[in-house]
Amino acid sequence: MSVISSWNLTISLNTTISLSWRSSLPSRAIFPRPKKPKTLVVLAIALGAKPTVLVAEKLGDAGIQLLKTFANVDCSYNLSPEELCTKISLCDALIVRSGTKVTREVFESAMGRLKVVGRAGVGIDNVDISAATEHGCLVVNAPTANTIAAAEHGIALLTAVSRNVAQADASVKAGKWERNKYVGVSLVGKILAVMGFGKVGSEVARRAKGLRMQVIAHDPYAPADRARAIGVELVSFEEALTTADFISLHMPLTPATSKMFNDETFSRVKKGVRIINVARGGVIDEEALLRALDSGIVAQAALDVFTEEPPPQENKLVMHENVTVTPHLGASTTEAQEGVALEIAEAVVGALKGELAATAVNAPMVPAEVLLELSPYVALTEKLGRLAVQLVAGGSGVKFVKVTYASARGPDDLDTRLLRAMVTKGLIEPISSVFVNLVNADFIGKQRGLRLTEERIVLDGSPEKPLEFIQVRIANVESKFASAISNSGEITVEGRVKDGKPHLTKVGSFGVDVSLEGSIVLCRQSDQPGIIGKVGNILSEENVNVNFMSVGRIAPGKQAVMTIGLDEEPSRDALKKIGEITAVEEFVFLKL
Numbered sequence: 110m111s112v113i114s115s116w117n118l119t120i121s122l123n124t125t126i127s128l129s130w131r132s133s134l135p136s137r138a139i140f141p142r143p144k145k146p147k148t149l150v151v152l153a154i155a156l157g158a159k160p161t162v163l164v165a166e167k168l169g170d171a172g173i174q175l176l177k178t179f180a181n182v183d184c185s186y187n188l189s190p191e192e193l194c195t196k197i198s199l200c201d202a203l204i205v206r207s208g209t210k211v212t213r214e215v216f217e218s219a220m221g222r223l224k225v226v227g228r229a230g231v232g233i234d235n236v237d238i239s240a241a242t243e244h245g246c247l248v249v250n251a252p253t254a255n256t257i258a259a260a261e262h263g264i265a266l267l268t269a270v271s272r273n274v275a276q277a278d279a280s281v282k283a284g285k286w287e288r289n290k291y292v293g294v295s296l297v298g299k300i301l302a303v304m305g306f307g308k309v310g311s312e313v314a315r316r317a318k319g320l321r322m323q324v325i326a327h328d329p330y331a332p333a334d335r336a337r338a339i340g341v342e343l344v345s346f347e348e349a350l351t352t353a354d355f356i357s358l359h360m361p362l363t364p365a366t367s368k369m370f371n372d373e374t375f376s377r378v379k380k381g382v383r384i385i386n387v388a389r390g391g392v393i394d395e396e397a398l399l400r401a402l403d404s405g406i407v408a409q410a411a412l413d414v415f416t417e418e419p420p421p422q423e424n425k426l427v428m429h430e431n432v433t434v435t436p437h438l439g440a441s442t443t444e445a446q447e448g449v450a451l452e453i454a455e456a457v458v459g460a461l462k463g464e465l466a467a468t469a470v471n472a473p474m475v476p477a478e479v480l481l482e483l484s485p486y487v488a489l490t491e492k493l494g495r496l497a498v499q500l501v502a503g504g505s506g507v508k509f510v511k512v513t514y515a516s517a518r519g520p521d522d523l524d525t526r527l528l529r530a531m532v533t534k535g536l537i538e539p540i541s542s543v544f545v546n547l548v549n550a551d552f553i554g555k556q557r558g559l560r561l562t563e564e565r566i567v568l569d570g571s572p573e574k575p576l577e578f579i580q581v582r583i584a585n586v587e588s589k590f591a592s593a594i595s596n597s598g599e600i601t602v603e604g605r606v607k608d609g610k611p612h613l614t615k616v617g618s619f620g621v622d623v624s625l626e627g628s629i630v631l632c633r634q635s636d637q638p639g640i641i642g643k644v645g646n647i648l649s650e651e652n653v654n655v656n657f658m659s660v661g662r663i664a665p666g667k668q669a670v671m672t673i674g675l676d677e678e679p680s681r682d683a684l685k686k687i688g689e690i691t692a693v694e695e696f697v698f699l700k701l
């Protein structure tokens with residue numbers, strides 16, 4: 110017997126969302142699936158073996174200790190890209206700082222085993238997030254623990270450039286005493302433009318106010334009330350650029366911010382401006398900065414970060430007399446590194462345990478109370494998806510899927526992202542070798558050409574229950590069980606949560622009622638006495654336990670659909686015998 114595995118979304122009791130590994134029997138009878146390369150690894154975890162965490166860059170000891178309570182920890186620093194790719198297929202989690210590039214090749218080399226990448230810090234520009242998502246790998250970061258350290262480093266560089274501290278230090282050490290050469294500029298009353306008013310930017314602004322600078326900020330996404338509360342005016346990019354005496358950069362490196370400071374922007378700054386960058390090297394076009402420094406447009410620059418780290422030897426920008434540099438030290442305080450290590454270790458352990466960390470970068474965040482409430486509907490939607498797709502006749506292809514949520518709640522009062530992901534999982538997993546989770550559901554769905562639309566029906570009644578029923582319909586397909594096609598011409602399955610358990614309540618236009626556990630047989634027959642007994646006998650001869658049975662009919666004596674819930678999988682022979690009962694017009698066996 111072969112065993113396959115997949116991520117499974119569950120909601121744990123402490124109300125965190127869980128993406129956990131599940132091993133299950135393949136739906137051989139209907140859709141044989143190839144073995145996946147991650148099988149052994151997943152089984153190892155399922156059987157209680159410790160997961161392996163590769164720590165690829167120096168991490169604070171508290172974090173390492175925490176990881177060791179749950180996992181085997183392999184601290185291998187300075188790996189070459191090739192070595193990382195070789196090692197990664199033996200690891201369930203990877204922890205990096207900014208010095209390791211977690212590329213698409215890394216995810217591909219992981220062969221499906223890598224479940225989480227932890228970035229021990231804020232910037233995730235060294236992790237290929239798209240590739241992580243495509244491979245269903247969760248990415249978490251540690252976004253708060255180094256904020257103060259980075260802000261303090263920004264202020265250190267600001268004060269250092271204003272008083273030529275680095276240059277004067279080097280000069281004295283070279284045996285010189287150049288008091289006139291290193292006359293500085295005062296900060297009091299000068300305009301500081303903080304570019305990127307997030308966590309670090311606002312802490313820099315707070316501290317610069319303490320130095321009695323006039324602080325303005327540019328951030329297209331920052332809330333004005335946060336700026337007001339600190340006494341900072343939010344201004345346009347143009348105003349920040351043209352009025353600032355000092356510019357401090359604190360935005361992430363994204364396609365939109367890449368080389369945001371270039372020849373054109375430098376041509377608009379106030380002559381003699383001083384620039385501090387503790388964000389990311391890539392937000393400045395370094396060659397343009399060099400030109401601006403040489404022409405005196407930029408008087409000085411202080412750089413903690415570079416496009417390429419470490420920058421090449423004898424780099425003109427690094428060696429420039431008006432440039433102060435540090436080797437990406439923004440987060441490097443003892444306190445910040447201990448905090449970051451703990452923050453990332455907790456997030457990675459949580460993710461490996463099946464909880465989705467609050468710092469997930471590539472998965473939708475759903476509040477804990479919403480998760481708890483939606484938990485039984487998560488199971489229901491996945492199972493409806495699984496049923497619907499198994500009803501499709503071979504060769505039909507599944508493209509147009511509609512999910513209808515019927516609820517007494519207002520349209521804005523129901524977060525369906527989880528449910529949509531689970532329908533996608535249910536639709537795709539039985540017919541492919543990919544595994545789908547909350548991280549990659551939308552991507553995989555799109556990749557496979559699935560056009561999933563959602564629809565809300567607002568019911569009268571009490572909004573206490575989040576959902577009354579959920580319907581999954583597949584359009585433009587034939588069904589291997591013709592009765593599953595409703596009057597609208599689509600394969601239709603509908604379900605409800607009863608006593609906390611998912612139930613199938615409609616197939617096509619037939620009302621049914623069966624708990625969605627184990628597997629089910631759907632059987633259409635001409636309504637007459639004795640059929641239930643005959644089917645029951647065939648199954649009991651095989652020791653297959655019937656856990657639920659319901660019959661939905663159009664009218665007495667006409668057609669009826671019998672739904673039988675089974676604990677075990679019947680043999681092909683037993684299924685054949687059911688099909689041979691004279692009154693049975695069609696039947697289908699479905700695995701949940």
Ligand SMILES: NC(=O)c1ccc[n+]([C@@H]2O[C@H](COP(=O)([O-])OP(=O)(O)OC[C@H]3O[C@@H](n4cnc5c(N)ncnc54)[C@H](O)[C@@H]3O)[C@@H](O)[C@H]2O)c1
Pocket residue numbers: 231232233252255256259304305306307308309310327328329330331359360361362365366387388389413414437438439440441
């Ligand atoms: N040098 C270091 O060691 C070090 C340490 C910590 C953080 N960082 C870097 O500092 C930066 C900020 O970190 P954070 O924790 O404050 O992040 P954050 O997400 O809290 O803040 C980033 C801010 O930038 C804003 N932003 C996005 N696009 C922008 C644009 N085009 N123009 C202006 N603002 C824009 C966002 O709205 C957000 O408010 C990141 O690049 C991070 O990697 C560096």
Ligand SMILES: O=C(O)[C@H](O)COP(=O)(O)O
Pocket residue numbers: 206207208229230231232233255437439440441
């Ligand atoms: O984005 C960050 O958190 C900082 O750049 C720190 O990077 P580091 O962990 O490599 O010091």
